[in-house]
Amino acid sequence: QVQLVESGGGLVQAGGSLRLSCAASGRTGSSYAMGWFRQAPGKEREFVAWLSRSGTTYYADSVKGRFTTSRDNAKNTVYLQMNSLKPGDTAVYYCAAHSRLGVSTTEGSYDYWGQGTQVTVSS
Secondary structure, three states: OEEEEEEOOEEEEOOOOEEEEEEEEEOOHHHOEEEEEEEOOOOOOEEEEEEOOOOOEEEOOOOOOOEEEEEEHHHOEEEEEEOOOOHHHOEEEEEEEEOOOOOOOOHHHOOEEOOOEEEEEEO
8 A cells, every 4th residue: 555645736826836745655655656647627637747666757748848757766755846837737736656567647547646735826
């Protein structure tokens, strides 16, 4: 079992930055690849970013060049650095963990989920 806890959400103006953290506890978080998803009001949850055990990344086109995900295995923590934020980035952001090989962009591929953290970008 892995427990995931996100933090770092908040209110920011358009063009600003936030860094989300996802702390893993339980079975070693570094054993898992990690994903970030988000869900805006009235919309389905969507893929944002993926991070392999070794640090390889993959991003949704909507955030490519603005968001960066990374991990500190010593701290069992994964980060999502979000720059040049837009009102359209407003959503609850979730981190998730999976044990599969390769990139996973679908919710069903993930074994564990955090509770989410709210990000609100004002115009």
